Amino acid sequence: MKKILFDINIVLDYYSITRRKKYPESIKAYELALERDDVYPYISTSAISNIEFLKHGVLKREKPEFTFKERKIIIIEMIKEILKYFKLASTPSYIVFDYDDIENSQIIASANAIDAQVVTRDKAMLAKYQNVAITPQIFLAQVKKQTQKIDFANLKKQYYDLQPQIAKQMDDVLNATSFIMGDKIIQLESELQEFTQAKHAITCSSGTDALLLAMMAMDVRPGDEIITTPFTFIATAETIALMKAIPVFIDIEEDTLNIDATKIVAAITDKTKAIMPVSIYGQPSDMDEINGIAKKYNLKVIIDGAQSFGATYKKQMEVHHCDIYTTSFFPAKPLGCYGDGGAVFTNNDDYAEKIKKLRIHGQSKRYHHQYIGMGGRFDTLQAAVLLVKLPLYAKEITLRQNVAESYCKKLSVQTSSLIIPMIKNDRTSVWAQYTIRTPERDNLQEKLKQHGIPTAIHYPMPLHQQKCFQYLNQKTSLKIAEKVVKEVVSLPMNPYVTETEQERIAHVICQ
Numbered sequence: 001m002k003k004i005l006f007d008i009n010i011v012l013d014y015y016s017i018t019r020r021k022k023y024p025e026s027i028k029a030y031e032l033a034l035e036r037d038d039v040y041p042y043i044s045t046s047a048i049s050n051i052e053f054l055k056h057g058v059l060k061r062e063k064p065e066f067t068f069k070e071r072k073i074i075i076i077e078m079i080k081e082i083l084k085y086f087k088l089a090s091t092p093s094y095i096v097f098d099y100d101d102i103e104n105s106q107i108i109a110s111a112n113a114i115d116a117q118v119v120t121r122d123k124a125m126l127a128k129y130q131n132v133a134i135t136p137q138i139f140l141a142q143v144k145k146q147t148q149k150i151d152f153a154n155l156k157k158q159y160y161d162l163q164p165q166i167a168k169q170m171d172d173v174l175n176a177t178s179f180i181m182g183d184k185i186i187q188l189e190s191e192l193q194e195f196t197q198a199k200h201a202i203t204c205s206s207g208t209d210a211l212l213l214a215m216m217a218m219d220v221r222p223g224d225e226i227i228t229t230p231f232t233f234i235a236t237a238e239t240i241a242l243m244k245a246i247p248v249f250i251d252i253e254e255d256t257l258n259i260d261a262t263k264i265v266a267a268i269t270d271k272t273k274a275i276m277p278v279s280i281y282g283q284p285s286d287m288d289e290i291n292g293i294a295k296k297y298n299l300k301v302i303i304d305g306a307q308s309f310g311a312t313y314k315k316q317m318e319v320h321h322c323d324i325y326t327t328s329f330f331p332a333k334p335l336g337c338y339g340d341g342g343a344v345f346t347n348n349d350d351y352a353e354k355i356k357k358l359r360i361h362g363q364s365k366r367y368h369h370q371y372i373g374m375g376g377r378f379d380t381l382q383a384a385v386l387l388v389k390l391p392l393y394a395k396e397i398t399l400r401q402n403v404a405e406s407y408c409k410k411l412s413v414q415t416s417s418l419i420i421p422m423i424k425n426d427r428t429s430v431w432a433q434y435t436i437r438t439p440e441r442d443n444l445q446e447k448l449k450q451h452g453i454p455t456a457i458h459y460p461m462p463l464h465q466q467k468c469f470q471y472l473n474q475k476t477s478l479k480i481a482e483k484v485v486k487e488v489v490s491l492p493m494n495p496y497v498t499e500t501e502q503e504r505i506a507h508v509i510c511q
């Protein structure tokens with residue numbers, strides 16, 4: 001990935017008949033930047049008015065017969081096209097001006113702010129800013145050498161695409177200096193409700209805190225037992241333990257890697273308070289079976305949906321299949337903000353009212369505290385990011401599903417020991433991860449690494465074997481969880497994985 005800011009001279013070369021002939025390298029650089037997925041082209045905001053002014057001069061020389069108005073029409077079309085192809089990089093307020101060359105120092109400052117190089121023919125700029133400014137020739141050589149590196153979550157691509165809208169939303173917050181709660185949080189919560197059709201969506205400080213808030217709302221007490229899966233991120237069971245409750249781990253299903261609902265009843269005691277399934281990699285668990293058991297034994301159901309926001313079970317979002325559903329907006333989750341964040345969803349008015357208080361220190365009215373709560377609010381700046389991303393999320397889920405489908409097709413042709421993920425047909429996954437299994441996991445991971453393909457292990461150790469949970473004295477072994485931790489490997493997964501990248505990845509896996 002390479003960010004590149006084009007200086008005015010290159011842009012004018014591209015749009016001038018005489019200059020195109022004289023500076024063919026400029027044209028090649030311009031075209032390559034637009035063509036390559038891994039080059040992110042920018043133009044400095046400070047350049048736009050100069051481009052207009054200079055283009056009048058170029059046109060006057062090339063087309064002396066044109067009137068001012070005719071030139072103006074051509075220039076407007078040209079600038080529109082430039083703005084379609086390039087993102088604007090603004091001059092940052094912390095610019096260091098070079099008063100001998102204000103124009104160039106603005107361009108350099110714009111480039112430095114976004115960590116881009118400047119492509120230019122300007123000799124003075126090339127001499128003065130040797131680390132930043134490069135010629136079109138050097139740019140072409142660098143990009144040709146650049147191997148198309150595959151990105152695991154590709155947050156950079158998404159930020160490049162959404163940067164103007166996100167900047168606008170964040171500027172609103174910064175200029176209003178309204179950093180805690182406020183209209184943006186209210187708006188986001190209402191959009192989250194709409195998206196999930198949940199009666200209540202309550203944002204909070206993280207997916208971990210969402211779990212704590214859910215358990216606090218249910219009045220989980222010390223010694224209560226909560227039945228959950230050992231094949232998950234630590235936060236699932238860590239929060240149970242933080243509540244001084246006891247995580248009771250049972251084994252998972254071999255095909256979905258979610259909690260095995262048929263093993264729940266055997267784990268129920270008179271201390272059991274709730275069941276906490278985790279929608280691992282984005283796929284819901286067997287919710288009908290789990291809810292049936294919960295009803296019979298009078299237990300609560302909390303879904304840890306940190307990986308599954310937007311997934312459906314029998315055509316409905318998961319919030320409709322539990323007492324409380326929680327999710328995370330950690331950057332690498334399917335719907336991520338730019339820091340920590342999460343949300344709690346419920347159709348239960350009492351829980352919702354309590355959770356809203358719990359997230360502000362159990363406060364019922366200012367400085368009056370009804371419950372022991374926590375500082376669990378979602379940052380308004382993060383809400384600003386999600387207000388841009390949420391409207392695009394349904395489409396991103398589809399893109400993720402397409403990527404997953406294409407992986408499955410490409411990888412299922414091979415007959416070796418590879419196991420590809422399986423989604424039950426009454427539910428959908430949002431593919432937080434695309435995770436395959438093979439007994440040769442470590443070799444495969446190494447091989448992929450050598451080909452520049454990043455992978456990750458979710459997760460290398462089941463929770464009942466973690467040091468921090470040894471005090472639980474878990475006696476029975478959980479065979480499937482213990483086996484799959486040695487076999488799982490997650491492949492690059494995000495909405496922008498291309499067909500070519502998938503072919504490259506599949507080729508390495510199948511060779």
Ligand SMILES: *Cc1c(COP(=O)(O)O)cnc(C)c1O
Nearest residue numbers: 206207208233235236306328330
């Ligand atoms: C990420 C994750 C969490 C924690 O979310 P944070 O927002 O990082 O606190 C909890 N459970 C699962 C299954 C997760 O994947």
